[in-house]
Amino acid sequence: MVSTSSAVNWPPIDGIISDLDGVVYRGSTAIADAIEAFARWRKAGVPFCFVTNNSTHTPEDVVRKLTGFGLAIAPSQVVTSAITAAELIRTNYPELTKVYVIGAPSLVTAMREVGLEVTDRSPEVVVMGLDRDITHEKMRIAVEAILNGAVFIGTNPDLLLPTANGFEPGAGATIAAVAAATQVQPSIVGKPHVPMIETALSRLGTNRASTIMIGDQVPTDIQAGKKAGLATVLVTTGVPMRQDPSQMAPDFIVSSLRDIEVSAARAARPQQRRA
Known part of the structure; x- marks a missing residue:
């Protein structure tokens, strides 16, 4: 694990994959340093793509939110677990x-x-x-279909979601219930698994050796990036970091996205897209 400072030599960075909540904003509040950093990277011509386990919002929803924070992006720059699940089925x-x-x-x-x-x-x-409108009948239909041979896919494994007053069950909780009933383990597309990262990489068209993954959570964002073969950056603006020896550590830790020297690193290399 490497903590960042003015002495850090950043590797060449030709592309960026980033989480959203805890990195670019916290709930409905923008993280100013992050908005400024992404605006600067866009101006420098560094492609980036956002990835989110949240399947309850469309890319257009994210575009509207970020536009309200002063960062204009295209829907193609957002990969949700819902989109990844659909693409996985088709592929x-x-x-x-x-x-x-x-x-x-x-x-x-x-x-x-x-x-x-x-x-x-x-x-x-x-x-x-x-x-959030889950019913016993919905789960019964799912269980029956899976027992009859249907492929089982889950968007993300998150068991708990933070709320203003505490926590609520996440998608992973109900997915786990159906998995327990059927004794069939689903294919999960969200972080810490890699399908969503691979989708983002394909959209960027950059080499994974010069693409970084930015996130605020070691168990999800950092693990997904490491499994996909990316250099990973943990930003400490979101969920407090918990040490777990069984998990792969981030390559860099920053307190602000301003600390990431993307433009300087990119300027040192020919600016070209790689397959």
């Missing part, structure tokens, strides 16, 4: 077309946008995300 199971969804409207939209039929009648795939 890994091209012959399957009928999907049962437990989740927010944004998760349903992601499925339909890639041409999948969302139905509770003989579904071939069950996709689960955060559903």
